[in-house]
Amino acid sequence: MGLRITDLTKSFGGLTAVDGFNLELGDRDLQGIIGPNGAGKTTVFNLITGVYAPDRGQIQLGEHTVSGLPSDAIARAGIARTFQNIRLFAQMTVLDNITMALHARAGYGLWEAAFRTGNFHRQEARLLAESREHLARFGLLERQREQAGSLPYGEQRRLEIARALATGPKVLLLDEPAAGMNPREVEELIQLIQQVHRDFSLAILLIEHQLPVVMELCREVQVLDFGQTIASGAPQEVVRNPLVIEAYLGEEEAPA
Amino acid sequence: MSTKPPPEHAAPPPELTPSRVRFWMVCALILALALPLQLSVDAGLFPDVLNPYYLHLLTIIGMNIILVASLNLLNGYLGEFALGHAGFMAVGAYTAALLATKALPSAAALPPVLGTCIILVVTLGGAMLMAAGIGYLIGLVTFKTVGDYLAIITLGFNMIIVNAIQNLDFVGGPRGFTGIPKNTNFLAVAVCALLTLGLLRNLIQSSFGRVWVSIRENAIAAELMGVSIAKAKNWAFTIAAAFAGLAGGLWAQNQQFITPRSFDYIKTTEILVMLYLGGMASLSGSILGVVAYTLLMELLRNLLSAFAPQLAEWRMLISPLILIIIMLTRQTGLLGNREWRWLRPRQGA
Numbered sequence: 001m002g003l004r005i006t007d008l009t010k011s012f013g014g015l016t017a018v019d020g021f022n023l024e025l026g027d028r029d030l031q032g033i034i035g036p037n038g039a040g041k042t043t044v045f046n047l048i049t050g051v052y053a054p055d056r057g058q059i060q061l062g063e064h065t066v067s068g069l070p071s072d073a074i075a076r077a078g079i080a081r082t083f084q085n086i087r088l089f090a091q092m093t094v095l096d097n098i099t100m101a102l103h104a105r106a107g108y109g110l111w112e113a114a115f116r117t118g119n120f121h122r123q124e125a126r127l128l129a130e131s132r133e134h135l136a137r138f139g140l141l142e143r144q145r146e147q148a149g150s151l152p153y154g155e156q157r158r159l160e161i162a163r164a165l166a167t168g169p170k171v172l173l174l175d176e177p178a179a180g181m182n183p184r185e186v187e188e189l190i191q192l193i194q195q196v197h198r199d200f201s202l203a204i205l206l207i208e209h210q211l212p213v214v215m216e217l218c219r220e221v222q223v224l225d226f227g228q229t230i231a232s233g234a235p236q237e238v239v240r241n242p243l244v245i246e247a248y249l250g251e252e253e254a255p256a
Numbered sequence: 257m258s259t260k261p262p263p264e265h266a267a268p269p270p271e272l273t274p275s276r277v278r279f280w281m282v283c284a285l286i287l288a289l290a291l292p293l294q295l296s297v298d299a300g301l302f303p304d305v306l307n308p309y310y311l312h313l314l315t316i317i318g319m320n321i322i323l324v325a326s327l328n329l330l331n332g333y334l335g336e337f338a339l340g341h342a343g344f345m346a347v348g349a350y351t352a353a354l355l356a357t358k359a360l361p362s363a364a365a366l367p368p369v370l371g372t373c374i375i376l377v378v379t380l381g382g383a384m385l386m387a388a389g390i391g392y393l394i395g396l397v398t399f400k401t402v403g404d405y406l407a408i409i410t411l412g413f414n415m416i417i418v419n420a421i422q423n424l425d426f427v428g429g430p431r432g433f434t435g436i437p438k439n440t441n442f443l444a445v446a447v448c449a450l451l452t453l454g455l456l457r458n459l460i461q462s463s464f465g466r467v468w469v470s471i472r473e474n475a476i477a478a479e480l481m482g483v484s485i486a487k488a489k490n491w492a493f494t495i496a497a498a499f500a501g502l503a504g505g506l507w508a509q510n511q512q513f514i515t516p517r518s519f520d521y522i523k524t525t526e527i528l529v530m531l532y533l534g535g536m537a538s539l540s541g542s543i544l545g546v547v548a549y550t551l552l553m554e555l556l557r558n559l560l561s562a563f564a565p566q567l568a569e570w571r572m573l574i575s576p577l578i579l580i581i582i583m584l585t586r587q588t589g590l591l592g593n594r595e596w597r598w599l600r601p602r603q604g605a
Binding site for chain 2: 049051070071072075076080081083087088089090091092096099100101102103104106108110113114115116120124127163164167
């Protein structure tokens with residue numbers, strides 16, 4: 001079992017943002033969470049990654065309980081994520097964005113770095129080679145010396161996914177990866193996520209506002225509305241569910 | 257005051273040729289010039305050309321480079337706004353002064369060159385350790401604080417340190433610490449400054465440096481990449497404080513007289529002015545900022561006292577004015593985010 005979430009609940013003041021959320025995400029699963037704006041989707045991600053502490057409920061990664069741990073410990077345990085509003089290290093180079101993500105596996109200490117020991121040079125060469133290989137896989141190698149903030153939008157998204165994967169996660173959380181993309185970029189993104197799912201041994205949980213993305217990628221989705229799961233199952237069935245249609249009514253993007 | 261200069265230099269660095277100037281070459285050149293210079297001035301050769309005053313200026317520049325480069329680690333690379341650097345310097349200065357006068361024999365009682373070296377290693381090592389300890393504590397206390405709050409807390413620590421020393425009678429209190437032996441000279445300062453630059457460069461261009469810059473760029477993303485912000489910040493504070501302590505230790509054994517007031521927030525401001533003049537997140541900028549500022553101040557002193565001696569102190573007005581002008585016109589400073597070749601990493605190793 002990759003990620004198991006039981007009865008996850010979080011309130012802000014009087015508002016219950018997430019109410020009794022459950023999830024079973026297998027080792028190689030690709031699942032989606034959909035729902036109208038303000039349904040609590042991103043809050044679920046923030047709870048999983050420790051940005052907020054849950055009021056109730058448990059999050060388990062494999063055998064370990066990660067709920068209650070600080071964000072950096074959860075990340076090191078193997079949960080990586082991207083953000084709805086891209087959070088790259090804008091003034092670092094594309095290459096450094098990836099090499100930075102390998103910090104936990106740097107293989108040298110402070111003194112070795114300060115005095116540039118033989119081990120430091122060996123490990124740095126390894127980190128550099130690994131980062132370049134990783135960039136090449138995502139078609140960003142020729143951009144390696146550019147500042148991350150100067151990349152076009154679609155490539156920034158790709159770099160953010162590449163950076164998350166560089167940490168070697170067991171679970172990848174993608175927060176609205178198709179937000180702000182044109183149809184051609186969305187098509188590329190779908191292929192990219194399929195490729196990642198095929199090539200990396202990990203589970204993917206996807207938040208998406210655009211239904212076509214979820215329909216094409218996921219075999220199972222949950223629909224959130226006002227913090228509660230109102231439907232779950234195969235995407236084609238879920239969008240015919242009357243509750244879901246009602247939740248989306250009045251939204252500009254009604255399910256097809 | 258923004259710690260993030262606009263991305264003005266987005267162009268990728270040019271491909272590096274194999275025959276480039278390297279860090280050790282610059283070190284060798286500077287030491288090859290510094291050694292005969294120091295010896296000639298000590299021997300009183302060519303007093304008309306080699307005025308000891310010039311050597312004094314170079315010594316000040318060297319110590320200021322250590323201060324500014326180490327503050328750059330916090331304000332430039334880590335992206336914090338620390339305002340207490342002179343406090344760490346004070347800790348180093350008083351530790352070195354105490355060690356040199358109370359704990360160690362005078363240099364005269366030891367073999368000539370080696371004795372001074374031993375004294376320097378012990379006093380400066382002690383100064384660095386003590387300052388690092390205080391820096392670690394401050395990092396520990398402020399681990400959740402950022403921005404304005406961190407600035408105020410570090411400023412507060414600076415004042416606490418200065419006021420504490422003023423009330424400690426065994427180090428002279430407000431009268432200052434007198435009778436410190438002159439154990440340093442330009443050569444020793446040059447070696448220490450080069451060592452500082454080399455070590456800081458090595459750290460900045462390692463995984464530690466990448467993590468520090470990533471915290472500056474986006475702390476939330478860095479944390480969700482598995483960075484323990486508290487730990488990374490604490491390392492940066494400890495290291496920056498250690499080098500400020502080194503500068504203080506050199507300062508004490510060069511000036512031979514220190515008072516608490518020479519380490520108050522006015523000194524911190526002076527370090528900040530040099531840092532911003534040179535540019536954030538650039539060791540080259542730190543060097544250039546110190547050289548430009550120190551020479552400008554001395555030039556103004558000489559000019560003003562030649563024409564209107566009563567105006568000589570008015571040069572202190574110039575320093576805040578420079579800070580205002582930089583912030584209004586060129587926020588990246590002289591060399592913000594850029595490095596001279598010899599301070600850049602080897603690409604494509």
